């Protein structure tokens with residue numbers, strides 16, 4: 001069995017000689033046909049070496065009468081200029097320095113192309129001050145098809161797809177040309193460089209930039225997203241979204257999308273710890289900038305919304321930030337007006353009653369048009385109150401995220417139980433509300 005196997009074994013050199021008898025191949029394309037053999041080598045090195053050994057072997061066979069002059073001429077011609085001196089010594093006039101096109105890639109050499117693509121890519125990466133990139137190559141090029149045809153014609157099992165070589169080598173070349181200032185990043189590249197071999201062009205796809213931050217709403221009547229009415233006017237004078245849209249001018253983004261971790265009502269201020277958000281900056285004109293600088297400029301332009309950027313985020317964190325807010329602990333400050341006199345004593349009682357109290361809350365009537373009618377159980381952890389006048393008090397309410405505070409105060413016609421109204425046996429109303437803390 002072993003004997004039979006070795007009978008059909010065609011070694012690399014035989015295959016190379018057979019290939020070079022018929023095709024002119026550039027170093028990279030020849031080397032790539034044996035790419036999976038030998039580690040730590042480039043295909044260019046494989047190709048160069050194979051050509052040298054093939055020249056030596058063809059020379060030996062010619063001297064020993066195992067190869068005709070015509071066969072040697074074909075091989076030497078396809079090997080190219082390294083066969084020059086040998087041909088001259090043999091008195092053959094082969095014009096080896098003539099520029100020829102590789103039978104696979106169609107270029108003079110794929111190596112020159114790699115360099116050209118890398119230069120073009122780096123120029124584009126620099127135009128947008130990208131820090132990271134990834135190289136992609138479009139599928140089904142005519143080069144891929146030629147490569148497959150030749151590999152199958154010669155039964156080559158160890159070849160590598162040209163797309164792999166280009167992705168790897170263009171990536172390496174860009175990195176070294178930039179002195180490692182621009183790096184390959186497989187998971188979160190700023191820019192994806194796309195090579196189209198058939199059209200022989202390099203283009204790019206600018207990936208979105210995600211910035212994580214905290215926002216504060218210092219005024220009331222400010223919505224989170226920009227709310228445009230049917231006639232094109234704004235429902236509210238300002239929004240967190242608009243504050244962040246300054247990024248469009250600052251880093252030349254096409255679109256800015258705000259992903260916040262929950263939201264407060266339009267008339268509720270967001271104070272204290274601020275609320276977490278991630279802003280998605282689509283197709284920015286630049287990827288390198290000082291985050292503090294950007295933050296200062298956003299805040300300069302925005303009077304009632306302030307932001308602090310915490311750094312960059314990933315697409316994955318957007319989902320997390322959106323999901324997690326309901327599980328967070330929040331502290332609200334509510335200004336409560338009661339239609340009867342309230343005593344200090346009653347307020348002490350209210351504080352005690354609501355300590356660690358689970359509240360049963362049916363979806364408030366005011367949000368029923370956009371939320372399903374369900375019953376939620378949310379815990380009030382503690383309440384601290386301060387009587388301001390006979391009918392007015394302030395309450396600091398620490399509770400689970402997702403509890404509607406205005407209804408905790410009013411009772412919402414019995415839809416929220418227990419409530420301040422129910423406990424005080426009076427009508428209590430939350431007239432001002434601020435978020436002062438959101439746990440991180």
Ligand SMILES: [Zn+2]
Pocket residue numbers: 025026027028029030102103104105106107109110
């Ligand atoms: Zn080639």
